Amino acid sequence: xxxxxxxxxxxxxxxxxxxxxxxxxxxxxxxxxxxxxxxxxxxxxxxxxxxxxxxxxxxxxxxxxxxxxxxxxxxxxxxxxxxxxxxxxxxxxxxxxxxxxxxxxxxxxxxxxxxxxxxxxxxxxxxxxxxxxxxxxxxxxxxxxxxxxxxxxxxxxxxxxxxxxxxxxxxx
Numbered sequence: 001x002x003x004x005x006x007x008x009x010x011x012x013x014x015x016x017x018x019x020x021x022x023x024x025x026x027x028x029x030x031x032x033x034x035x036x037x038x039x040x041x042x043x044x045x046x047x048x049x050x051x052x053x054x055x056x057x058x059x060x061x062x063x064x065x066x067x068x069x070x071x072x073x074x075x076x077x078x079x080x081x082x083x084x085x086x087x088x089x090x091x092x093x094x095x096x097x098x099x100x101x102x103x104x105x106x107x108x109x110x111x112x113x114x115x116x117x118x119x120x121x122x123x124x125x126x127x128x129x130x131x132x133x134x135x136x137x138x139x140x141x142x143x144x145x146x147x148x149x150x151x152x153x154x155x156x157x158x159x160x161x162x163x164x165x166x167x168x169x170x171x172x
Contacts, residue, residue, distance in 0.1 A: 012090070019089045020044075023081060027074075033067065035074055042086055046075035048126040055123060063121030068146065072128055072158035073113050076142040079130035080108045080162060106165035108140060113160040121155050122148055140164055 020039055024030050034049040048054070048063075048071045056064025128146040135141075144158040 016089060019085070020082065023078065023085075029070070030074055030078075033070060033074070035071060037078060042082075044075075044079050044082055044129070046071065046078070046128040046130075048128070050123060050125050052123075057120075060120055061123045063123070063126065065115075065117060068117065068121055068126075068156045069113070069115045069158070071126065072115055072144045072146055072156060073110065073160065075128040075146075076113070076130045076144050076158070076160050077107055077110070077162070080132065080135065080140055080142060080164070083132060083135060084108075084164065108162035108164050111139075111161040111163055113158060115156060115158045117156050119153075119155045121146075124148055126155070127151075135164070138164055138166075 016039065020037060024035075024037060033054070034051055036047045036049060038045045038047060048067070054063050054067045055061045056067070126146055126148050128144055130142050130144045133141040133143055140162045142160050142162065144160070145154050146156040146158075147154050
C-alpha cells in the first residue's frame with residue numbers, strides 16, 4: 001500500500017500565509033496600528049510599522065506607551081492563536097476562507113497583561129516575538145519581547161496570562 005504523496009512545499013507555504021493574513025486582517029485594531037507578522041516556519045515576529053500617529057510624546061519623540069502595550073498584547077494573542085490553529089492549518093482542515101468563521105477561530109481572552117517599559121520607543125519600526133511558557137487546554141502564559149534596531153536592546157517586554165478558547169460544543 002503506497003503512502004499518499006505529500007503536498008508541494010509551495011502549496012503548504014501559501015496555505016500558511018493565507019491563513020495568517022486572514023487571521024490578522026480579521027481584526028480592525030491590528031490594521032489600524034499597522035501591525036504585520038513575519039512568519040518563518042511556525043515562528044512569528046510582530047512588526048509595528050512606524051507611522052506619525054503612533055507618537056505619544058512629540059518632544060522626544062517616542063512611541064505612545066499604550067501603542068507599545070497594545071503591540072505586545074496583540075503579538076501574544078496572535079502567536080497563541082497561531083499555535084492553537086497551526087495543526088489544523090497544516091492538515092488542511094481549515095484554510096484562509098474558513099479561518100474567520102465563529103466555529104474556527106476564537107481568540108484567547110486576556111486575564112492579565114503586565115508591561116515593562118525599558119526605554120523610549122524611537123520613531124521607527126519595532127519588532128516583537130512572543131514565547132509561550134505554558135499553553136494548556138484552558139490557560140496560557142506568554143512572555144513577549146520588543147526591540148527596534150538591536151534584538152539585544154529591548155525597549156519593552158511583557159508577560160500575560162490568557163484564557164484559551166474552548167472548542168465549540170456540538171449542536172444537537
